[in-house]
Amino acid sequence: MxxxxxxxxxxxxxxxxxxxxxxxxxxxxxxxxxxxxxxxxxxxxxxxxxxxxxxxxxxxxxxxxxxxxxxxxxxxxxxxxxxxxxxxxxxxxxxxxxxxxxxxxxxxxxxxxxxxxxxxxxxxxxxxxxxxxxxxxxxxxxxxxxxxxxxxxxxxxxxxxxxxxxxxxxxxxxxxxxxSGNARFQSFTTILLICLFTFSAILPLYLPKVHQSLEETSEPIREYLNDEGLYDTLHEYQLTGSARTGFSENDEQLGGPLYDNGEVVFTANQKVNGYWKIENKNHYTGSGWVEDPDAPIQPIQEFPVDITSYQTVMEEKENITLTLKNQAFLPYPYGNTTLTDFSLASGQTLYYLPESQRFIPVPNESTRLASLQTERLAFTREELKSSQLEADDLENQQTNLQLPKGLPQRIEDLAIELTKNEATLIRKVEAVEQYLKTSGNFRYSKTDTGHTPKERDYVDYFLFDSKIGYCDNFSTAMVVLLRTLGIPARWTKGFTDGIRTGTDEQGNEEYSILNSHAHSWPEVYFPGFGWLPFEPTPSFANPTISQPAAETTEIVHSAEEQPKESENIAETISSEKPEAISSDNTTLTPSYKIVLFSLGVCLSVLLFFLLLFRKSLRWTSYLIYLHFFASTNAVAYQKLLHHLETLVPRKPAESLQAYSQRIEQTFDLDQRFIRLTAQYEAEIYGQQADPVKFDKKTYLELTHIIRKTVYKKVMTKGSSFKK
Incomplete structure (x- = not known):
């Protein structure tokens, strides 16, 4: 050609x-x-x-x-x-x-x-x-x-x-x-091209198996990248606004992957750490959870205010101080908890929703301090063996037994199968909890969880098809399974423990709760004890027991989802979206400093060698071109000439023959470059009818000689080639 x-x-x-x-x-x-x-x-x-x-x-x-x-x-x-x-x-x-x-x-x-x-x-x-x-x-x-x-x-x-x-x-x-020349290389590349075509045709047949294998093999790496905030950074670019918080107001459509966000939501000064409850939801639709828009709302007129009450609590009372900024909720721990004080500016009001046990400050536009006093919830499974549901209990808890019409029958069949040998309420609850948590049939992943297909029930798809999920999947599945058995249960949202960041002057430990610590879990009603939390999500401990904060999830929402303040209080409460607090006290641990310092040193050394050997590397790239891509004499010569001119610039109006003479004097190429120049000129000026045979061997030999000469010049303090 x-x-x-x-x-x-x-x-x-x-x-x-x-x-x-x-x-x-x-x-x-x-x-x-x-x-x-x-x-x-x-x-x-x-x-x-x-x-x-x-x-x-x-x-x-x-x-x-x-x-x-x-x-x-x-x-x-x-x-x-x-x-x-x-x-x-x-x-x-x-x-x-x-x-x-x-x-x-x-x-x-x-x-x-x-x-x-x-x-x-x-x-x-x-x-x-x-x-x-x-x-x-x-x-x-x-x-x-x-x-x-x-x-x-x-x-x-x-x-x-x-x-x-x-x-x-x-x-x-x-x-x-x-x-006709270079037959070996041409045959090799032709066979390689055919193999690539064949591989491309066969790959789709095995793609599902390959995809599954890659998912399982790469999960630790992807989870690490998620924990480090990579996916959250990408997700911020995907959204029209920036990711705000890990706490979701809208849970009507659950499912899809989650992206860890490391921003601080609130801080807590306390002696003992544990889960932080925000609210519970009762109505399951088959795709998510909704709340009653006409639920009663109570303004908080004075403090202190009792939040929750339990019979089985620790004897020691604990004072907790929370620092919140721009949050449309008030977190509180499990136990006999009292809100003793809440800083409100002029024109601000704190509202309480009894049905969902949710506190909402309106408007939520400033940093607030909240003081809580609590006796932490403490119970053992042994104590719950005597608790049984009576007819009156079921009558009073109809709201927490609701199930959507058309719920697949196999969900109830599974619940019956799991609990058929259990007689007590606690044993039935534990059977469902352990099936989800430890049976090995389900895989916990924030990044691999897919969206529920249309016309499919969220729980049914998770239990029988995908079997991959995070806290929302496991907690919702446990609530629905228990409700099919006639056991009152409800879906609860909040945050896990957080990260310990220091100690205050009173000796209390300070914890930072991040967006990535947002979590959901079920609560089950036990007569005589009240609503008790359980934990079906793998790698998480019971909400009444402290656990590592790193194994938590979050739900990301866009800044555009933050509605403006409404004149109607009920509309404001049901629509406002909380924002995250940006941390001003972010510090690097010594290990991170060492890693960053080592990375900086490595990059500096790499940059130094790249600059030092840049000319030699240029010839290495030309060698790669000759081995794998070169096929015509004219193009190979043009590229060789271009690389030589970066070392020995051509003089104005200097002919190729004169320039080739100077190159021979500089590199001692045994007249071979002069011959290549003559062949090139004969080809491009039409003095030779047929294309010149590409002499790959000669080009490789010349390139090796020039490359070695360049390397020696570099090692002798960058001597110049210019003459």
């Missing part, structure tokens, strides 16, 4: 590759009709392929690009004034971006930049055979849209790979057909 026709093949490849990305770019920037952009790509490819002089190309390409811009950002009349106004607008947007006034890329600027990139990629592919440049750029762009904008671009990625494979196959076919 001649150089001219090889350029046309590269031009077709550039057009096909970039055209795949055009509709995605247009849709991502909320523009209409991708055909003008595809037509522009085609015209630019034609200009670059047909016109050798780069300045002429640029002069012809600019009107084409301006015409494309006018198509997408039209005015009444196309004129020079429109061109000036457009570029003035782009310049102003660039200025705002540099000043940090814009936190996104405006569509005009984005479109202008994409046209420049398209022209650059076409030039790199057609003139320099950098076929991988548009491929890598498109794949990177698609991955960014997939991660940050949650777009499904699987078929587009397949199309990009298909275009690349077709181009490489066509290129390989013409190389084998027209070049």
């Amino acid at each position: 001649t150089i001219k026709w090889e350029k046309y093949l590269r031009g077709v490849y550039s057009f096909m590759m970039l055209s795949v990305g055009a509709p995605i770019f247009v849709a991502a920037n909320q523009l209409q009709n991708s055909y003008p952009l595809i037509l522009t790509i085609g015209i630019l490819c034609l200009i670059v392929c047909c016109i050798p002089k780069k300045w002429v190309r640029l002069l012809l390409s600019l009107p084409v690009m301006i015409g494309c811009l006018f198509t997408y950002f039209p005015s009444k009349i196309f004129s020079l004034l429109w061109v000036l106004q457009f570029f003035s607008s782009v310049t102003e947007e660039f200025f705002h971006l540099s000043q940090g006034k814009l936190h996104y890329l405006p569509e005009k600027t984005a479109f202008f930049l994409i046209l420049l990139l398209i022209y650059l990629f076409i030039t790199l592919t057609v003139d320099y055979d950098y076929w991988y440049a548009p491929f890598l750029a498109l794949m990177g762009y698609f991955m960014m849209l997939t991660v940050f904008r949650e777009k499904e671009l699987l078929y587009e990625m397949i199309a990009v790979v298909a275009v690349l494979c077709v181009y490489l196959a066509a290129r390989q076919f013409f190389s084998i057909r027209l070049l």
Whole structure:
């Protein structure tokens, strides 16, 4: 294949590759009709392929690009004034971006930049055979849209790979057909290409098994990245606002992965740590939990206020101080708890919802201090053996026995099967709890939990199909299973212990409760004891027992979900979304400092060696090109010449023959570079009808000599090659 026709093949490849990305770019920037952009790509490819002089190309390409811009950002009349106004607008947007006034890329600027990139990629592919440049750029762009904008671009990625494979196959076919030399390498690459095609065709057949294996193998790594906040950072980019809190107001549709958020929600000064309750919900819909919008609301007029009361508590009373900022809730521990004081500014009111046991300050716009006094809940399973449900208990707890119509029968069948050998209330509750927690049938994962399919019950799908979930799945499943047995149960939300961060002046321990500590669990009614918490989620301890705070989950919500204050108090209480407190006291532990210091040292050393051996590394990349990609003499010589000119610059108006003489004197190449230069000139100036046979061996030998010489020069304090 001649150089001219090889350029046309590269031009077709550039057009096909970039055209795949055009509709995605247009849709991502909320523009209409991708055909003008595809037509522009085609015209630019034609200009670059047909016109050798780069300045002429640029002069012809600019009107084409301006015409494309006018198509997408039209005015009444196309004129020079429109061109000036457009570029003035782009310049102003660039200025705002540099000043940090814009936190996104405006569509005009984005479109202008994409046209420049398209022209650059076409030039790199057609003139320099950098076929991988548009491929890598498109794949990177698609991955960014997939991660940050949650777009499904699987078929587009397949199309990009298909275009690349077709181009490489066509290129390989013409190389084998027209070049008799280098047969071993051509045969090897052809076999490799066929193997890749075969692998691509067979892979979908085994994809489900591979996906499952990858999930199980990579779970510790993904959980670690989640704990470190990587997914939360990505999720913040996906949302139009930033992630605010781990506590969700809207639980109507449960399911989907969770992203850990390490921001502080509130701090607690206390002697003993434990779970923090926010509220409970009673009505299960089959997809989530809802609350009664007409539930009674009570304003708190004076303090102290008794919150909860239990018979089995610790004897020692404990004083707790909470610091909350912009939170639409008041957390409290299990036990005989009294709210002794709550700081309210002028115009602020604290409300209480008896049905959900929820406190809501309105408005929630400032930092508040809350003082609690509690006798912690303490009970043993042995004490609960005597507790049995009576008819009056069931009559009074009908709200907490509610189940949706159409609940699959197999859920009740499973509950009966689990408890058929148990006689007491506590044993039945424990049987369900242990089945979910320790049977081994279920896997706990925040990142792998999928969304419930439409028309499927949330609990049924978890118990019998996915069997992967986090606290919401396990707690809701336990509540529903118990209700099918006629045992009153309700769904409870709050936070786990938190992280111990220090000690105050009174000797109390200080805990920081983060968004990632948001959690849910079931409460079960025991006559004579009241509502007691249980914990079916694997790796979590009972809410009345302290546990490691690292194994917690959270629910992320967007800042846009924060409604404005309503004049109607009931509407405000049911709609307000809490915000997280940003931590001003974040410190690095010594281990983190060591890791960061070591990482900095390693990066500095790596950067030093990259700078020191940058010239030698450049020749290493050329060796890789010769081994795996080079097929024609002209292109290989052009790349060799380009690399040599970075070491020994050509003089103005210096001929190739004169330059080759200087290269021979510099590197002592035994006249081989002079012969390659003569062959190249004969080929490009038409003095030789047939393409010159690509002498791979000679190119490799010359490159090794030059590379070794460069390395020696670097090691002798960077001596120059220039003469």
